[in-house]
Amino acid sequence: MIISENDIKLMRPFKFRIPHEVIFESGCSFLAPEKALQLGSKRPLFITGSKMAKSKNLAALMERSSELGMNPGHWDNVEPEPPVELLEAAAKEIRKGSYDCLIALGGGSSMDFAKMAAVMAENPDIKVSDMVGSEKIPRKGLPTIMIPTTSGSGSEVSAVAVFSFTEENMKKGISSRFLVSDIALVDPKLTLDLPPHITAASGMDALVHGVESFLSLGTNQLTQDLALIAISNIYANLAECVLNGSNLNAREAQSYGSMVAGMAFSMSGTAGVHAMAYPLGGKYHVPHGEANTALLRWVMEYSIEGCEEKFIPIAKAMGVPVNGMSACEAARAALQAIVELGEKIGVKTRLREFGIPKEAASEMAEAALKEVRLMSNNPRPLDFAAVKKIYENAW
Numbered sequence: 001m002i003i004s005e006n007d008i009k010l011m012r013p014f015k016f017r018i019p020h021e022v023i024f025e026s027g028c029s030f031l032a033p034e035k036a037l038q039l040g041s042k043r044p045l046f047i048t049g050s051k052m053a054k055s056k057n058l059a060a061l062m063e064r065s066s067e068l069g070m071n072p073g074h075w076d077n078v079e080p081e082p083p084v085e086l087l088e089a090a091a092k093e094i095r096k097g098s099y100d101c102l103i104a105l106g107g108g109s110s111m112d113f114a115k116m117a118a119v120m121a122e123n124p125d126i127k128v129s130d131m132v133g134s135e136k137i138p139r140k141g142l143p144t145i146m147i148p149t150t151s152g153s154g155s156e157v158s159a160v161a162v163f164s165f166t167e168e169n170m171k172k173g174i175s176s177r178f179l180v181s182d183i184a185l186v187d188p189k190l191t192l193d194l195p196p197h198i199t200a201a202s203g204m205d206a207l208v209h210g211v212e213s214f215l216s217l218g219t220n221q222l223t224q225d226l227a228l229i230a231i232s233n234i235y236a237n238l239a240e241c242v243l244n245g246s247n248l249n250a251r252e253a254q255s256y257g258s259m260v261a262g263m264a265f266s267m268s269g270t271a272g273v274h275a276m277a278y279p280l281g282g283k284y285h286v287p288h289g290e291a292n293t294a295l296l297r298w299v300m301e302y303s304i305e306g307c308e309e310k311f312i313p314i315a316k317a318m319g320v321p322v323n324g325m326s327a328c329e330a331a332r333a334a335l336q337a338i339v340e341l342g343e344k345i346g347v348k349t350r351l352r353e354f355g356i357p358k359e360a361a362s363e364m365a366e367a368a369l370k371e372v373r374l375m376s377n378n379p380r381p382l383d384f385a386a387v388k389k390i391y392e393n394a395w
């Protein structure tokens with residue numbers, strides 16, 4: 001297609017920031033020590049959660065780092081939905097140990113943690129709370145390498161990290177060009193052993209990234225192109241990844257979809273589903289993917305009104321037949337397909353299943369509306385009454 005001058009003027013501007021190097025290949029995670037060396041590292045620090053600390057992959061990467069003449073260390077204290085206090089402890093440790101490169105091996109929590117700890121290690125004078133929001137990080141941090149072991153967060157390529165602010169019982173996001181990692185090593189083989197429930201929840205998170213970035217008021221042409229590729233790959237492969245986790249073809253397609261969704265939302269931001277998921281994670285410690293999945297149907301049902309046409313490309317990307325349907329019917333068919341996928345892979349769909357009381361809707365609505373960065377992206381405006389009603393519907 002030839003783009004005319006008029007078309008160019010009509011396109012929304014965008015900034016696309018991804019790591020300097022993205023390698024996508026089964027087995028490529030073992031390149032991490034070489035890549036750290038290329039970044040000039042002598043003392044890399046591997047960042048993991050406690051379970052990953054015992055993995056053979058980590059042991060092999062540490063050993064290889066030593067063989068290459070580096071003196072690696074290991075921080076294994078990353079908690080799910082990491083609290084900011086832990087970041088401060090890690091930053092101190094990094095400075096004390098003179099680490100010069102952080103390598104995250106894990107899911108979204110470990111990757112977000114490493115990206116932000118790298119920033120804090122180089123910005124000791126600034127509090128995390130002062131960096132919440134968009135582009136509030138003043139300086140680049142230490143070099144980082146991301147090795148995702150789940151297919152969901154897209155953190156390996158995104159400019160975003162999310163943390164729990166325990167005093168406020170709230171999760172908050174930080175978005176900055178300095179949160180883009182230097183190198184992403186996407187190795188779908190690492191996801192082969194993921195248990196079905198984690199595959200399902202993290203996979204639905206990636207699907208939500210695709211859907212929300214496509215619908216976001218902050219979207220642009222490149223985001224939309226990437227989002228549809230992501231939705232198509234994830235919708236076609238997620239159930240197979242959950243039901244037959246050893247299928248490497250499906251795992252590769254899911255890893256690809258998740259990575260591309262990360263690129264998409266990193267530009268546009270996510271929207272109402274993520275904003276409303278934050279209080280579920282912050283106060284009730286519902287894992288991120290599960291919180292998104294439980295809310296997706298209800299936020300989308302609300303958002304369809306007035307935005308029906310926007311759902312048609314999503315339906316087509318999922319292969320849902322929409323010929324002869326009105327825009328409204330096509331939008332509902334797309335939503336129904338997503339709901340059925342969630343049911344098929346066994347994710348929880350009701351807030352009461354997480355022990356959240358119905359009366360919490362008001363308090364959660366107040367908290368979610370503070371997520372202005374994401375709320376303002378929703379294709380249909382959300383106010384207190386609408387958000388409260390969505391929580392009640394989801395209960």
Ligand SMILES: [Fe+2]
Nearest residue numbers: 153205209288
């Ligand atoms: Fe997410």
